[in-house]
Amino acid sequence: MxxxxxxxxxxxxxxxxxxxxxxxxxxxxxxxxxxxxxxxxxxxxxxxxxxxxxxxxxxxxxxxxxxxxxxxxxxxxxxxxxxxxxxxxxxxxxxxxxxxxxxxxDHWRRAPRYGFLSDFRAEEKGKLQDVESLNKFHLNVVQFYDWMYRHDELIPPHDEFLDPMGRELSYKVVREKIAAVQQKGMAAMAYGAVYAGLKDFLEEHKDWGLYKRNGEPFHLIDIFYIMDIMPGSPWSDHIVEQFRQVVEAGFDGIHMDQYGFPKKAFRHIGDKEELVDLAECYPLLIDRTKEEVLKINSEAGLIFNNVGNYPIHKTAMSNQDALYIEVWPPVIHLRELKGLIDNAKALGSQKQVILSAYLPSFHPKAGHDPEWAENGAVLTMATIFASGGYHLLLGENMKMLTTAYYPDYAAMRPSFIGEVRRYYDFIVRFGKLLYDHHLDDISFTYTGGVNTEITFAGDSEFAPNGDIGKVWTLIKRLPGYQILHLINLVGLEDDYWEHGKKQRPIRQNNIRCTVLMEHLVEGVYAASPDFPSGEVLSLCYEIVEHEQGQALQFEIPSLDVWTMVYIKWADQ
Incomplete structure (x- = not known):
């Protein structure tokens, strides 16, 4: 056979x-x-x-x-x-x-592999293949996107209802999928916009809204009107109570959304106008919400959306379970994704970082070749994961996000599903080497330019900058380990993370690496989500003379997209 x-x-x-x-x-x-x-x-x-x-x-x-x-x-x-x-x-x-x-x-916040569900039609009753697919990608926290009756009244008054976008939904299906994801060891997070009221709600509560200087209300697509989240405002009391009821109804936490605007607006108190700085309001609203939901469920989670990284500097230390950033221009290059993650980690909250980085090249109406989209996607995933971030991308039944409106998701080809599963297997198996809070990024101090502690030699150039046409070297240090990430950018036409690519990077072979020995060595290993069988390779090495003492020298047989080499020290 x-x-x-x-x-x-x-x-x-x-x-x-x-x-x-x-x-x-x-x-x-x-x-x-x-x-x-x-x-x-x-x-x-x-x-x-x-x-x-x-x-x-x-x-x-x-x-x-x-x-x-x-x-x-x-x-x-x-x-x-x-x-x-x-x-x-x-x-x-x-x-x-x-x-x-x-x-x-002990809690999903240790490794928040975020996924999504957005289909809650009555026809979905009993159809739980979507939850099975989430499980195979190890997605342990799931955002229920646009599951609710209205943005200002979350829990539906009836089992069958129309949502604000005109979709026919079933609260029975929502409850069924909550139970199904929880049974698979996943947390069910209820989407809720922190300041979105529908137009009729604003008309009934005009003094609850936020306004432009000319007196017009702020809104999104003339459907969602921006409400006042100042501490003590009637809307703040209202939306926190909505979030509390959602957790009481069985959700495991809240995904608090915003739209990235306005950053400053005016509230009307009687005949007076008062300027509101929303960046100052978000942390207080987050903390208040978390306090209330914890009264219902002692493990209730909370994630807040920092749209375009705003205002991460204010929200990082608030009481939430991960730092979540929805990525938009001007962050357009692969290296800028790493910059977002590095900055979030540098804020010192000890929280894991999730990037919501949509891939529009997969959208059916975009008309792109599937292989073109896939070539770009693996580079985006590799960059986020090697940089120590998680990626909200996958959900439903083997689907992928293409826009901020989740129902516009796209299907993956069967051949690509297997490759994406390898990437998610990889970040689970090597979670400690990728996401441990004690990791120290030494990319710009140990290699490249005047730094000779770690050097690479091969057919192409190597640099820690994420430059197009070179092998990108990300160097991390963890007690007991030295970790080298190589991301292949050789042969690419651009380094835009949203874009597909005409071809995969040009394979690099027989990369010689020299690493200054700072400790005794137990072993040198290579692993990659590009290895079809997921094996860990034990690399042969020798001890050579180095200008600063002695060094390890070994060869990495090949590099397709992303390979991780880790040196295990014997005396740490």
Whole structure:
């Protein structure tokens, strides 16, 4: 029997994330075109360390889906990440290999892999494939986008209703999907705009609105009118109570949205006009909301949207569970995505960073070639993940966001779904090396220019600046590790993160790396979401003389889009 007789082989955890003390299983799906006896070897790793190995034998009937389960190692108390390798064999011949990952955390804020749901039509009742797909990408916190009756009255008065955009929705379906995501170890976050009232609401409460200097009300598309969020305002009392009711109704938290404007506006108090600086109001509203929802659910979460990074400098230290940034121009280059993440981390909140970076090149009406869009998407994902950020991109049933209005999502081609799953497997398995709060970015002090602590040699240039036509080198330090990220920008026509690309970067081969030895070495390893089977490579190295003492020298066999090399120190 050869590979062509295997019609399906997959492995994934039965939950998106596990809690301490919980049990879990890896689910293995196998289907063959002919009857046969197969062996499945399953290995569980913590980074590169083998923790468990299980060998299974299974008899398959032609055309029938066989489901197996393997107990997982779940020994973490705060946050631990694991990788799984599965090999399918017959008669001692390996037919296929698959990889997946999972993690354990005391709260999703440790690793907020954000996804979305936006389809709540009555026809969706009983259709939970979307939740299954979220699970396979390990999306552990899910935004329920535009699930509500109105922006100023969130919980629907009836099970069937029209939303402000004219969509027919079902609150029964909303509740069903809340339960389904929670069963998979995901948190259900209710979308709610902090200051959006419909036009009729403003007409009834004109002194609750925010106005331009000429007296006209601020609004978005003449549907959503901007309300006054000053502390103590009637609207603030109203919307906080709405958020409280939402958590009381079963949601796990609130996604607090804003529109990025106005930044300053006027409120009308009687015949007086008062200037409102919204940047000063947001942190107070966030803290008040979190205080109220925690009274209902002691683990209730909160995420606030810093549109275009505004006003992250004011909101970073407020009581929320992650720093969420919706990316808009003038942030247009890949290196500027890293800049957003670096800046957010530098504010010192010790919160993880999520970028909402939409990919319009996938929108069907854009008329782009799917491969063009995919070539750009992997570079955007690689940049965000290597920089230590998470990416709100995926949701529904294998769909991808293309605009700020989530129902305008796009489907991924089946061939691309597998590649994106590898990227999400990667950030789960290597979560500590990517997202630990003790990571220190030393890209501009250890390599490039006058810095010789880490040097690279190959067929192309290497630089820490994210320059087009070069290999981008991101260097991180973590107690016990030196981590080198190489992102390939060679052969690209531009470095715009929103754009697709005519081709993938030109593969780089046999990259020689020299790293000053600051500690004794236990091992040097390479891993990449571009490796089809998800393996970790142990790299051979030698000790050579260096101008500052001794150095490790090793070779990275190849670089497609993104490869991570980590040096494990023996004396830290």
């Amino acid at each position: 050869n590979k062509t007789s295997i019609t399906h082989f997959d492995i994934y955890p039965d939950q998106a994330q596990y809690r301490p003390g919980q049990q879990g299983n890896a689910i293995i799906e196998l289907e063959a075109a002919t009857d046969g006896l197969f062996q499945v070897d399953v290995e569980i790793y913590r980074i590169e360390q083998l923790l468990s190995a299980v060998k299974l034998e299974v008899i398959c009937k032609a055309g029938e889906r066989t489901i197996l389960s393997v107990p997982l190692v779940l020994d973490g108390e705060e946050w631990e990440s694991y990788g799984i390798q599965a090999r399918l064999s017959q008669d001692n011949q390996i037919l296929l290999t698959k990889a997946t990952a999972y993690d354990i955390a």
